[in-house]
Amino acid sequence: MSSKTRKTPTLLIVGGYGLVGTQVARMLRQRHPNLGIVLGGRTPERGAALAAAIGASTAAVDTGAEHPLASLPVRPTAVLAAASDPADHLLADAAARGLPIADINRGGHASVLDAAVAVTCASASAPVLLSGSWMAGVAALMAAAAVREHGEVSRLDITALASSDDEVGPDSKGFGQRLAWPYYPMRRGRRQAAHPLTGVRRVLCADGNERPAALVGTLEQITLPRTLGVPTVETRLALLDPASLYALIGLKRTGVLRALTRPVLHRVRSALLERPGTGDFAGITVTAEGPGRTVRVDVLDPAGQAHLSAVGAVCAAERVLGLAGHHLPPGLSFPEQSADPRADVATLRAAGVIVRQSGFAAEPTPTHQRDIEVLAS
Template identity: 30%
Template structure:
């Protein structure tokens, strides 16, 4: 039986990278590239060894109605704003991965799932870089890295036991592992990096208040506020500000952490200062959404620049810092994480398949395999741990 995977938006920036990865690692999978432009899909498919294209419009009430045969999985790499694709997949019992849902849209999906009662897995991997941040945190909490994995590499990239070596079996599901006290995720966004059009979703409404979790309880904060200076690789220091991302909700709800804060900085001090001024003055909120989107699209780069985030975990008396970087940029980074979710969804490469219903990448029992997959594609990991007294400035801010 031929396994077919439909990638909606497969000729986009992230979709193209993902298709290449699947074609290389799993050439037996038939990739169906879907989108509104059949010609773009056909061009992308012609560059792969086992692929075809089909016209799909997610604005249609039933986007999957005209498929000649149902795929074994659907990957959504475009915004399914009206949930047509989600409903169509659930009703046909097709496993689905969505990498584009922001926080409020995950809540919408839960309502839909409650009405539709999915009998197949539905993975929402819409945290930063297809939830790569959440995967790193799940690995840190479970102390599961440091064994030779499916791709023949030692995670994490020459740093033996960076997340604590406990052997080949994952511990994420252990009931005796308590939530981490507090997590800070700081992102460095390169303006030179080529990003997909849907990436600007994170910034269009960056002025709006949202909830974070501290000490096990939600608290409302202002968007792009509470600045702090963060040192990234190469001793580069940038001012990061709060950003609304789904992992600030999902990491708390899945019991991985009591508190989570996500901040971001552009690799341009001028851009950081300008956007902070626009948001702080209220001008950004008064601009139309179309105008805000247009401004952000003009800042998007056209080359591949490294994408990096730093995770600082505070737990009891220890602070651990994990620096994660993809030298090939955010589109490639997102694709590597999505690739791991596809293997999980279909039980490929020895992965433990997802259970029916909604889940998040950080809930995988074998989350170390996601780390191994990302590392095999060139994502770099490093870790450092220090005593609490050296990190008195890290933690919840009011």
């Protein structure tokens, strides 16, 4: 292998031709024309058209196999897991081979614990970035920006704005299952059990409208208290149509959501939670409170939650590749630990995402006419 070839990084995107993976691959090609991109999955022929369009290649990668990376013809520089890895085979295999990996699908307490055990057993010598917080780490990155700006935060409130008609792929089933079971956020510095779809209150969403929002279990509630030192972190979900949120709450209270987690009802759950949708816009609001001051970040993506997740995944991929000045340490880390607020906001805006910052020293954030029209619609 020539020195020129060695200097050209290659990213393996497992799930690279899926709903989010496709958008990640296209964005990375635009941002890094010389980056080698390999689209991996169980049926690589499904990624052939995309690979031809962006100058990538395909490879067979089955996360159900004990060693998913064993048959790769060429060793990649890093791996992005954009598909679920329920048995930790991909994570453990990458760690054992010394390959940097970013995973955007681990959003629950148990899955992070499993990952920590898998990485420890594999004696990871390369970075393992768990970027499964809301929208593939976007919520965590914006939380880090707010905390860094404020300086002394006692409470973080995160509101995720979603549409019941947005595009949702098969790997969303993990979030749907977590709606049925307790999770363990940090409140006032202590880990406590909480129940999804409770604690409803009205919140001001990223689009400027007030809506009811209910508690949901997300990864950033597990990590931010430790990584950023914030005693209380709560994440709530608001839907564009409040009636859809109350319908979910009704399914939870009647036990239907928990019943749908049974394997025998997998097809029913998929029909409810997986859909092509229209790609309605998605939003995130982060509010950081502390003595005498509140700062706020609003993120609004007119292209929907799959697109916003793809932007978060791009940030994660660039970190494990060591691009744009990022150098992650070996072992486990989370997005907020390598946050670069100025660069992260620039990446979001370059992808067409609206970012507004309130209470920042450099405010007001410039707001273009297109942003005003989207926020007012």
